[in-house]
Amino acid sequence: MSRLESFIRRLDAQRLCLDWAAGAVAARPGAVLELGLGNGRTYDHLRARLGAGREIYAFDRQLAAHPGSVPPAERLILGELRDTLPAFAARGVPVALAHADLGSGDVAATAALAAWLGPQLAALLPPGGLVLSDQALTAPGLEPVGLPAGVPGDRYFAYRRA
């Protein structure tokens, strides 16, 4: 498979998972966290699927999003996630879904961030809260959830807070 084909498959899987997650939290109040805004394509997709009534907080090291996918200033949180996510957690905003798209070319840094993120999300989410992640996460309280058919098991991961 060429890298172009592999990339298309990854984006297809991402779209399927986001659609699934949006459906899964439709009846559940709470904010949505986009951890790793990047270009803003998945933020735009979530915003379209979740509707205007849903608050989406987008986190990134620095703003690199397409002008059409920049969140309102009060829901754009810039800086190192290791600083900004604990600060957000301290605000006590109820969260229904966290989507993490944090993988970078730096395999070691990505693994370290994922190891840190699992327990953070387990502490932040209320029971029943959903996590969708491009990295496998492990933490007491995060239970793996099956993904929709057609999504390869090594590209996306979902968890529910017990």
Next chain:
Amino acid sequence: MSRLESFIRRLDAQRLCLDWAAGAVAARPGAVLELGLGNGRTYDHLRARLGAGREIYAFDRQLAAHPGSVPPAERLILGELRDTLPAFAARGVPVALAHADLGSGDVAATAALAAWLGPQLAALLPPGGLVLSDQALTAPGLEPVGLPAGVPGDRYFAYRRA
């Protein structure tokens, strides 16, 4: 349509067009030009489809490709295309296919580059040479060619040197 969906459609169209172009030049000797190497995904796809016997010259302002998609040094041409493409043309290497993926966020710069590129390719290609481009090109001698079914007409363009 969300930006994620639009992006997936664009990549799908790109893959379809590259497969089609690879088939169209299969029996035709000559090098392939990748104008705008970028991440290297379409270079990797063309390389897989065209086979090891085909010389692919990749052009970019500076190298930004994934390590798995970096061409051999003798076929990696870095610098401004307005300098490097005329210099390449002067070498007289026969070309079967040129794939241009040059669009950037800067609409005016992209349009100016496309306006410059059309006549350059018309001069460089031998009769029957094929062009695939993410931008519409116009030049005497470049005749529009129909794209495969399923490719939206405003996302990719093909031309044959008369």
